[in-house]
Amino acid sequence: MNGNNNKLVAEAIGTFWLTFGGCGSAVIAAGVPDVGIGMLGVALAFGLTVVTMAYAIGHISGCHLNPAVTVGLACGGRFPTSLIVPYIIAQVVGAIVGAAVLYAIASGAPDFSMAGGFAANGYAEHSPGKYGLGACLLSEFVLTMMFLFVIMGSTHGRAPAGFAPLAIGLALTLIHLISIHVTNTSVNPARSTGPALFVGGWALAQLWLFWVAPLLGGAAGGFVYRWLSPEPAGVVTGERTGQSAVAKSA
Numbered sequence: 001m002n003g004n005n006n007k008l009v010a011e012a013i014g015t016f017w018l019t020f021g022g023c024g025s026a027v028i029a030a031g032v033p034d035v036g037i038g039m040l041g042v043a044l045a046f047g048l049t050v051v052t053m054a055y056a057i058g059h060i061s062g063c064h065l066n067p068a069v070t071v072g073l074a075c076g077g078r079f080p081t082s083l084i085v086p087y088i089i090a091q092v093v094g095a096i097v098g099a100a101v102l103y104a105i106a107s108g109a110p111d112f113s114m115a116g117g118f119a120a121n122g123y124a125e126h127s128p129g130k131y132g133l134g135a136c137l138l139s140e141f142v143l144t145m146m147f148l149f150v151i152m153g154s155t156h157g158r159a160p161a162g163f164a165p166l167a168i169g170l171a172l173t174l175i176h177l178i179s180i181h182v183t184n185t186s187v188n189p190a191r192s193t194g195p196a197l198f199v200g201g202w203a204l205a206q207l208w209l210f211w212v213a214p215l216l217g218g219a220a221g222g223f224v225y226r227w228l229s230p231e232p233a234g235v236v237t238g239e240r241t242g243q244s245a246v247a248k249s250a
Helices: 003-029 038-061 067-075 081-106 133-154 164-183 189-199 201-205 209-228 245-249
Strands: none
Touching: 003 038, 003 081, 003 189, 038 164, 067 081, 067 133, 067 189, 067 209, 081 189, 133 164, 133 209, 189 201, 189 209
């Protein structure tokens, strides 16, 4: 298997883990009486999926696990544009498989119902807090932008070595603590797509927002950090740092 294929398989596996682990915590463990993990536990679960996968596959693919991250890193000059589409396809495939495995497990419970939303993202009447379209779009845009800002900074060649996975995982935890009640937290189009395919109906009809807002937010975060710190940094593809994406793809 060549290097790019290795990266794509790693991205699929990593996004599977994020979707299965993060959404699984919400679907299976959050509401268990007396011992459920609640919103704090779900937020932490999403952060832990990123931390664990960053250490597991960061050296292979860069551990994006998210189309908005891939696009944002490319806009920030830290990822070759030729790999954007293959990475996104791999991430969406991984998320769908993660949602499928979660459905196979969760549906084994006698009281399982899709009425709970299956961790799908939504706005207006399908927002956990009934937040309107504008508020949900702004939330997803701003939080994804700041997520990319943290990713760009923590993976910079001058950042403290070895701590990027912790910073990124904690950022995703914080993002979920802020916005679970708003949109059920996406900031990741692949993660949104997996559950939406199983919920269907309203989830698919509202899925557009959870592609548009995170992708725009990710691009904004990449551009802002590139402006703030324009000197060449590392390419976030699992390979050595210190070389710009432009130089690498030349």
